[in-house]
Structure formats: C-alpha cells, structure tokens
Amino acid sequence: MDILFTVSCQHSRDYNLTSFCPDNQTINSTSPGLVNPPAFGMSYFTMTLGALSNLTALAILAHSYARFRQRAKAPFLFLASALILSDLAGHVITGALALHLHLGRVKHHRAAIVVEPPQSYCKPFGACMVFFGLCPLLLGSAMAVERCIGITQPLLHSTVVTVAHIRFSVLLITSTALTLAGLPLLNVGNYKPQFPGTWCFLPLNGPLSIADANLALAFSLLGLGALTVSVLSNTMSGLKLLQKRHKDQRVKSNARRHGSFLTSSLHSLDVEMMTQLAGITVVSCVCWNPFLIYVLISVIRFYGGITRPENQCEKLLLLALRLASWNQILDPWVYILLRRAVLRRVLQLLQPEKVLFSPSSSYTDSNRKQISLY
Numbered sequence: 491m492d493i494l495f496t497v498s499c500q501h502s503r504d505y506n507l508t509s510f511c512p513d514n515q516t517i518n519s520t521s522p523g524l525v526n527p528p529a530f531g532m533s534y535f536t537m538t539l540g541a542l543s544n545l546t547a548l549a550i551l552a553h554s555y556a557r558f559r560q561r562a563k564a565p566f567l568f569l570a571s572a573l574i575l576s577d578l579a580g581h582v583i584t585g586a587l588a589l590h591l592h593l594g595r596v597k598h599h600r601a602a603i604v605v606e607p608p609q610s611y612c613k614p615f616g617a618c619m620v621f622f623g624l625c626p627l628l629l630g631s632a633m634a635v636e637r638c639i640g641i642t643q644p645l646l647h648s649t650v651v652t653v654a655h656i657r658f659s660v661l662l663i664t665s666t667a668l669t670l671a672g673l674p675l676l677n678v679g680n681y682k683p684q685f686p687g688t689w690c691f692l693p694l695n696g697p698l699s700i701a702d703a704n705l706a707l708a709f710s711l712l713g714l715g716a717l718t719v720s721v722l723s724n725t726m727s728g729l730k731l732l733q734k735r736h737k738d739q740r741v742k743s744n745a746r747r748h749g750s751f752l753t754s755s756l757h758s759l760d761v762e763m764m765t766q767l768a769g770i771t772v773v774s775c776v777c778w779n780p781f782l783i784y785v786l787i788s789v790i791r792f793y794g795g796i797t798r799p800e801n802q803c804e805k806l807l808l809l810a811l812r813l814a815s816w817n818q819i820l821d822p823w824v825y826i827l828l829r830r831a832v833l834r835r836v837l838q839l840l841q842p843e844k845v846l847f848s849p850s851s852s853y854t855d856s857n858r859k860q861i862s863l864y
C-alpha cells in the first residue's frame with residue numbers, strides 16, 4: 491500500500507495547516523497535474539521492507555503454530571497468521587496497482603497532463619483499498635476478544651474458542667470486508683481517484699451521493715468500532731493478568747517450589763500474547779485513527795449540509811493515508827521483536843544476574859517440551 495503515499499507535494503513550500511486545508515479562495519491555486527513526480531527510491535525501500543517483514547513474521551507464526559497446534563495458543567496464532575497474510579497481500583497488491591499509476595504520472599509529467607485512472611481501473615483499486623484496510627482492523631479486534639476470553643474465562647475458552655470456530659470467524663470477517671468493498675462494483679456507491687491521482691477510494695469531498703456517504707460511514711464506523719473493541723478487550727485482559735500476578739505473589743513459598751513453575755510458564759504465554767496484542771493495538775490506533783476520523787468528519791459534514799470542495803484538505807487526507815499505510819509494515823515487527831525468546835535475551839542483557847525461564851533439573855524432558863520457548 492505504501493508506494494501510493496510517497497508522493498511529496500513539491501509544488502508547495504508552505505507546510506502549515508492552510509496548505510493542507512486551504513480556504514475557498516486558494517483552493518484552485520494548484521493543480522494535481524502539476525505535482526512533481528516522486529522519487530521512487532523510498533517507495534521501493536518501503537515496499538521491499540514491508541514484504542520481507544511480513545514474510546518473516548509469517549514464517550515465525552507458521553513455526554509457532556506447528557508447535558502449539560493442540561494448545562490454547564493455537565487460535566491466537568491462527569488469527570495472527572491471518573492478520574499478517576492480509577497485511578502482506580494488501581501491501582503487495584495495492585502497491586502494484588499504485589506503482590502503475592505512478593509510472594503513468596511520470597510519463598505524462600512534462601506535458602502537464604492531469605492523468606486520472608479510468609473507472610475500469612479505479613473500481614478494483616478502490617475495492618482493494620477498502621478490503622485490505624478493514625481486514626487487519628477486524629482481525630486485530632477478533633484477536634483481542636479471543637485473548638480476553640482466554641484470560642478471563644479459561645474454561646469457556648477451552649470449549650467454545652476452537653480452531654474451527656476461529657476459521658469461521660475469519661471467514662465471516664473476510665466476507666464482511668469483501669461485501670462492503672464490492673458494493674461499488676455493483677453500482678452501489680462509487681470509487682473516485684484521489685489526490686494526486688495515484689490512488690482510488692470512496693469519495694469524501696465534493697458532491698456525494700447518499701450511497702457514497704453511507705459506505706464511507708460504514709467503513710469508518712467498522713474501523714473505529716474494531717479499534718474500540720480491541721482497546722476495551724486488552725484493558726480487561728491486562729487487569730485480569732495483574733490480578734493473577736497479585737494472587738501468585740501471595741502464594742506460600744513451599745507451594746511455589748512444588749508447582750508454580752509450570753503455572754508461571756503458562757502465565758508467561760498469556761503475557762507474551764498480550765504484549766504482542768498490545769503492540770498491534772497501539773500501532774493500529776496510531777496509524778489508522780487519523781484516516782478513519784477524517785472519513786467520519788467528512789460524512790458528518792455531508793449530513794450536516796456542508797459540502798467541502800473536492801480538493802480541499804486533499805493533502806491532509808493523503809498524509810493520513812500515508813500514516814495508515816505504515817500499519818502493514820509495523821504489524822509484522824510486533825511478532826518479530828516481541829517474541830518471548832527475544833524479550834528473554836533482552837532482559838538477560840539488562841539483568842544478567844537473573845536467569846529467566848530456566849527449567850529446574852527436577853523436571854522431566856516432557857515437562858521441558860511443554861514449556862519450551864519458540
């Protein structure tokens with residue numbers, strides 16, 4: 491996705507708020523066709539970095555899923571793998587579509603021609619933007635709910651949250667995102683080229699139809715709702731883990747020596763998954779909130795009878811989307827860096843006098859395998 495967001499608005503040297511949201515007197519002072527073509531070095535770097543990061547994280551998750559297939563961690567790993575897979579597909583597909591438009595703009599730049607993609611190209615491009623934008627947000631929300639049930643209601647989790655149910659949830663999430671993205675392809679709403687003509691999305695400025703406004707509203711509310719559910723679920727899970735830790739500290743030393751190591755190891759799995767999930771939620775909120783809020787404000791202005799000119803705040807929208815594109819690059823690094831094995835080594839460097847997760851010699855090999863680190 492990120493190659494479409496490396497355009498630098500070189501025709502403007504003033505980067506204050508007015509350059510992003512000009513007033514009605516300065517709206518027509520510039521033309522998208524006069525925007526200088528971007529340098530592709532950073533575009534290629536971010537695309538390569540994003541693809542390699544997602545592939546690395548997917549390999550780590552696949553290895554972990556093979557080891558924890560029959561355990562409580564399997565549903566979380568399945569959802570995480572689906573999230574990374576959707577990030578990878580969105581990164582590559584939308585990036586390739588945007589690269590084609592970038593090359594077209596470079597070709598026609600010297601002629602100062604405003605090049606806009608045809609509807610036959612813009613509709614599938616916009617559908618990909620909506621689909622691969624919603625899927626990671628909804629999958630992240632499903633991961634947060636799964637962990638909340640697993641931590642707060644472990645007995646219910648073992649009977650209700652199975653891999654089969656998780657697969658059905660992924661299918662339901664994918665169908666929801668695909669339905670919303672596909673409605674404009676059935677002439678319910680529309681996709682339009684967005685500034686500077688290198689990407690397509692639901693129309694947000696200028697004259698809108700009721701269908702356009704409703705689709706944009708649905709996209710924004712689904713995204714913001716998914717982030718809200720993630721934050722609330724993670725908060726409940728975190729409070730429950732703190733409560734468990736407080737109870738463990740009150741256990742007598744004799745009981746801890748006989749049976750608390752395995753319990754601590756199981757708790758460490760919960761802590762590890764919660765750390766990864768918290769990282770995903772923070773990244774998603776930081777990256778996606780500006781874009782989703784912009785979409786919501788645009789719809790509210792439409793229903794309030796305020797019609798914003800098409801090229802007003804176009805740079806602000808582009809900046810918000812550039813920020814959202816980094817979600818697909820940062821998500822895999824959550825799994826690469828926040829694994830228990832990596833965190834253990836970091837803590838050992840910071841506190842070398844403490845040996846973390848070292849199994850006692852009294853444990854059998856089967857117990858060591860059960861609590862082994864991936």
